[in-house]
Amino acid sequence: MVKEQFREADLARRISHVCFGMMSDEEMRQQSHIHVVSKNLYNQDSRQVPVPYGVLDNHMGTSTKDKSCETCGKNLADCVGHYGYVDLELPVFHVGYFKSIIHVLQCICKSCSRVLLGKDDRKTFSDTLRRPNLSYLQRKGLKKKINEKCRKVSYCSHCGALNGPVKKCGLLKIVHERYKSTKKVVDPVVTDFQSSFQSAVEHNKEIEGLIPRAQENLNPMVALHMFSRIPHQLQAYKEDFEEERRDRERMQARQESVEEELATSKATVRQLEAQLHREKNQKQFPPVYHVQYDQQNALRARSANRHTPYAVGNRFNYGFDVVDGDIVADGPSENNDEDKGETREERRRSRRRETDILQCPKCKREYTKDRHNELLEHIDLCYD
Known part of the structure; x- marks a missing residue:
């Protein structure tokens, strides 16, 4: 996609909205100057020259005072730096969205990717979230309530699968404690999982003490697979949400218009009050x-x-x-x-x-x- 040329407009314009989010892979390639393909940092010589098309390539800026940027030609103090991109063969967790990923995994079934809410709770929260006049704090409070209810659910109401707590484990790692049981009556799913290691325990007795601590690792591939199945069950509500979004935009536009009229009326009232005050303080009256x-x-x-x-x-x-x-x-x-x-x-x-x-x-x-x-x-x- 070709970049659109910027043209300065003489007229003042009102910004309708601002969207924040991640850039797509195509946008990243457009804003980058080189494609990073080398894993090495420096050449194997005595001068320690950065490897071309590596993460220290001088096309992305210089890190020394005696060299200039090979893209803009400026020195270390004046160059702002330039982008380069790396093609990832497998998905990874984005550090900025890692906490949100954990919250979503806590709210969905790890087998069918359905929301872990009953029919009544789902309808109640769905009707509440469709209100166009909900503020940011109200939506944040509803999100917290939904997360707390989903974390207390052990069995999915749709497929009946066992679900456990989802926690962060180490650096950018997520585990699903499905097979951790604190109840006196052990679930058959946990029993079947532990019995599957029987042959391994016979050959190595040290494994027997580690089996109760074994949990499911939710790597980026597994999490991406779960997330990819969520939009299919939301497709039926897509048109409803779009209609609600249009209604919300119309209401916001009407609200802005009413606020402008109110501001104009207040200014007129202030002018009339000032005029009345001047007339009251005048020394001369009509003859x-x-x-x-x-x-x-x-x-x-x-x-x-x-x-x-x-x-x-x-x-x-x-x-x-x-x-x-x-x-x-x-x-x-x-x-x-x-x-x-x-x-x-x-x-x-x-x-x-x-x-x-x-x-x-x-x-x-x-x-x-x-x-x-x-x-x-x-x-x-x-x-x-």
């Missing part, structure tokens, strides 16, 4: 219109804020007057010397003497009394 008594047929705008400070102990009047059936409120006014003038009765008599013509104080435009609402709107526009 209140009052009759201008010194000029006939005129109105003036008076703010709610005073230009002179209130004196301590002064009283305030919240008076409401009725003019031609309309209620006119004259905001809070202070009873000090500056506000003294005509009495309320005199102001009422002055209002009754007003004509039916109202005039804008700025542009002198006239309105009749029945159009006083239009006059107020005009004054708002005129003073803006």
